[in-house]
Amino acid sequence: MAAKPLYNLIVIGGGHAGAEAAWAAANRLRPQFDSSGGAKGRVVLVTMDPSKIGAMSCNPAIGGLAKGQMVREIDAMGGLMGLAADATGIQFRILNISKGPAVRGPRCQSDKYAYAREVQRLLATRPNLDILTGSVQDFIIEDGHCVGVLYLPQTPDPRPAQPLRSSATILTTGTFMRGLMHTGPSQTPGGRVGEAPSVGISAALTRLGLELGRLKTGTPPRLAAESIDFDNLELQPGDDVPTPFSEMTPAPGSPPSSTDRFPILEQKPCWITHTTAECHDLIRANLDRAPMYNGQIQTTGPRYCPSIEDKVVRFADRNSHHVFLEPESLETNEVYCNGISTSLPADVQEQLVRMMPGCENAVILRHGYAVEYDMVWPHQIDATCMTKRIPGLFLAGQINGTSGYEEAAGQGLIAAVNAVQFSRGDEMVHLRRDQAYIGVMMDDLVTKTPREPYRMFTSRAEYRLLLRADNADQRLTPLARELGLIDDARWDLFQAKREAHAALQATIDTGSVDGHPMSRWVARQEIDTDALLAQLNGDPLPDLARDRRVVDAFLANIRYAGYIHRQQKQIDQLANQEAAPLPPELDYTALPGLRTEAAITLNKFRPTTLGQAARLAGVNPADLMVVSVAINSGGVTGTA
Numbered sequence: 001m002a003a004k005p006l007y008n009l010i011v012i013g014g015g016h017a018g019a020e021a022a023w024a025a026a027n028r029l030r031p032q033f034d035s036s037g038g039a040k041g042r043v044v045l046v047t048m049d050p051s052k053i054g055a056m057s058c059n060p061a062i063g064g065l066a067k068g069q070m071v072r073e074i075d076a077m078g079g080l081m082g083l084a085a086d087a088t089g090i091q092f093r094i095l096n097i098s099k100g101p102a103v104r105g106p107r108c109q110s111d112k113y114a115y116a117r118e119v120q121r122l123l124a125t126r127p128n129l130d131i132l133t134g135s136v137q138d139f140i141i142e143d144g145h146c147v148g149v150l151y152l153p154q155t156p157d158p159r160p161a162q163p164l165r166s167s168a169t170i171l172t173t174g175t176f177m178r179g180l181m182h183t184g185p186s187q188t189p190g191g192r193v194g195e196a197p198s199v200g201i202s203a204a205l206t207r208l209g210l211e212l213g214r215l216k217t218g219t220p221p222r223l224a225a226e227s228i229d230f231d232n233l234e235l236q237p238g239d240d241v242p243t244p245f246s247e248m249t250p251a252p253g254s255p256p257s258s259t260d261r262f263p264i265l266e267q268k269p270c271w272i273t274h275t276t277a278e279c280h281d282l283i284r285a286n287l288d289r290a291p292m293y294n295g296q297i298q299t300t301g302p303r304y305c306p307s308i309e310d311k312v313v314r315f316a317d318r319n320s321h322h323v324f325l326e327p328e329s330l331e332t333n334e335v336y337c338n339g340i341s342t343s344l345p346a347d348v349q350e351q352l353v354r355m356m357p358g359c360e361n362a363v364i365l366r367h368g369y370a371v372e373y374d375m376v377w378p379h380q381i382d383a384t385c386m387t388k389r390i391p392g393l394f395l396a397g398q399i400n401g402t403s404g405y406e407e408a409a410g411q412g413l414i415a416a417v418n419a420v421q422f423s424r425g426d427e428m429v430h431l432r433r434d435q436a437y438i439g440v441m442m443d444d445l446v447t448k449t450p451r452e453p454y455r456m457f458t459s460r461a462e463y464r465l466l467l468r469a470d471n472a473d474q475r476l477t478p479l480a481r482e483l484g485l486i487d488d489a490r491w492d493l494f495q496a497k498r499e500a501h502a503a504l505q506a507t508i509d510t511g512s513v514d515g516h517p518m519s520r521w522v523a524r525q526e527i528d529t530d531a532l533l534a535q536l537n538g539d540p541l542p543d544l545a546r547d548r549r550v551v552d553a554f555l556a557n558i559r560y561a562g563y564i565h566r567q568q569k570q571i572d573q574l575a576n577q578e579a580a581p582l583p584p585e586l587d588y589t590a591l592p593g594l595r596t597e598a599a600i601t602l603n604k605f606r607p608t609t610l611g612q613a614a615r616l617a618g619v620n621p622a623d624l625m626v627v628s629v630a631i632n633s634g635g636v637t638g639t640a
Contacts, residue, residue, distance in 0.1 A: 008041060010148065011044070012047075014047035015053075016408040016409045017409060018053075019119050020080060022126075023126070043129045043130070046136055061109050066105060066456040067404060068095070070441075074410060078486035078490065089109065091270065093106075108245070114330070133154045138150040139393065141208070147165055168394065171395050172396045177373050177399065179373045180373075181193070183349075211380060214299045215453050219371075221349050222365045229360065248489070266330055273323045276357075282348065282351055289348065301453070307340075307370070340353075349368060375400065382606075385400075407455065435475055443612065447605060466568075468553075471557070473494055478494075500544035500545040503542055504554050507536065513535060527555075594627065598623035601617070
């Protein structure tokens with residue numbers, strides 16, 4: 001008889017993917033929990049250093065263009081990232097505020113130390129979540145399924161690895177799988193400064209038959225604030241009225257009046273400097289010492305967040321690039337140089353920094369570096385984050401070839417939702433491309449092999465008007481309630497917002513302005529939130545109907561109603577193809593009439609639906625017709 005699992009779910013790694021996965025799983029399993037021991041509702045997070053759970057390894061910021069929408073989606077499904085960001089943000093801004101709501105992105109500069117502490121505090125509120133210090137050496141596989149891990153405790157006295165059994169396992173290794181850091185010729189094993197790499201997991205995954213790749217990311221130098229001449233730099237303040245990420249955070253001026261303060265922490269500005277032609281000459285003169293250009297690093301880095309060396313080479317006609325000086329914490333003097341990620345030697349970094357205006361006397365507290373790490377090519381997972389080869393083993397975060405805290409957290413949430421579904425024998429959950437940016441990301445990962453770390457952009461989503469930051473709860477909170485991810489307080493707020501929208505609509509439908517129907521007046525482009533609130537002054541409405549966030553979303557729905565209707569029709573027309581399932585073990589080379597290129601591609605990616613197959617490079621409409629006819633005629637017999 002197989003041993004009973006000690007835990008329902010094991011999460012490996014305490015980064016943004018691991019923290020979100022542990023939080024979501026603990027929330028879903030909390031109703032099952034009792035303190036009698038065993039696996040009833042229990043989750044364990046295994047990490048090499050619990051004090052680094054939720055650490056911001058690179059940029060001390062949450063959100064941004066498209067990324068901010070993802071944070072709102074995570075919050076709409078009961079996640080912790082928005083809550084932690086609101087509690088620790090030291091500057092809040094809505095990016096693209098002058099543009100339409102579909103491309104606006106909420107962002108906050110966070111106190112990186114307070115952020116990690118807040119994530120750890122939130123996780124500690126879940127009694128069914130255990131945190132173990134140590135590393136995972138291997139996986140326990142029985143009958144082809146992952147049923148646990150071999151865990152090596154971190155203790156003063158050597159101990160052998162011990163089995164931890166579970167119904168499902170989520171692996172979130174970040175940049176730690178055989179991580180190697182580069183600063184000039186100096187190479188240090190590790191996934192983050194001062195932290196050792198994970199060396200055994202790569203071999204364990206290879207033994208399971210998974211194909212690994214290797215990618216690169218990087219980080220810039222940090223400067224001492226007191227050594228920078230801020231007086232001669234352009235100031236970049238936050239918004240006068242900050243907008244929180246989480247629905248559960250009271251916004252300034254939101255009725256009913258609350259004694260809760262937001263923002264909670266002191267707000268700080270950022271500053272803008274720039275590289276110079278002199279900086280660029282220095283970099284060109286030292287490319288033979290740059291690991292990216294002298295052959296020391298051969299892996300691919302993020303194309304959309306390139307190193308300063310890469311910028312100078314790729315954009316040779318540019319004489320300068322913006323550099324944003326961002327405070328990392330209220331507790332320290334560290335300033336992050338956003339825009340000059342680099343792995344150049346330390347002596348070159350010293351010269352480079354002091355050539356930037358305002359930084360002539362700057363002191364570098366920590367030099368920039370690049371880090372290479374192992375990952376798993378994501379065509380080997382499906383859109384639930386579960387590996388196709390090993391049921392019960394889920395992958396989330398940078399191990400799937402992504403880059404960024406928000407992308408990692410979104411995957412952690414999806415992995416946890418589906419790991420619980422898998423452990424219960426329930427149907428797995430897939431977010432659609434028209435449902436969430438998280439759905440776009442997961443679909444992209446399983447239909448396109450990333451050539452560089454994947455980063456989310458609004459341009460990746462074909463249904464941007466439906467996927468706005470202001471309507472994330474409308475899209476996802478009902479699903480989160482069905483899954484048991486959110487509590488009564490959040491659901492009550494969602495219901496109250498629905499009632500507020502209905503009250504606003506009723507007022508618009510029956511009201512008038514200067515003798516004309518209010519429905520025509522409110523659709524005019526010049527009518528903004530302030531104008532509508534002023535017009536509604538004195539009308540009998542629920543308190544939430546006067547909340548700026550509620551009114552913003554309501555106005556966007558009215559203004560873009562025609563376009564939204566058109567997009568919804570397109571979605572409905574494609575729905576049958578999108579959802580049509582494909583047999584998981586079908587050998588496409590056995591289908592008569594299917595082109596060889598298409599068969600090879602389909603066998604490699606193993607799409608779960610006809611819609612996913614349609615987005616694979618190398619598969620054309622004629623190929624889809626062959627596959628569809630074969631399936632519908634019952635002529636499918638081969639297995640891969």
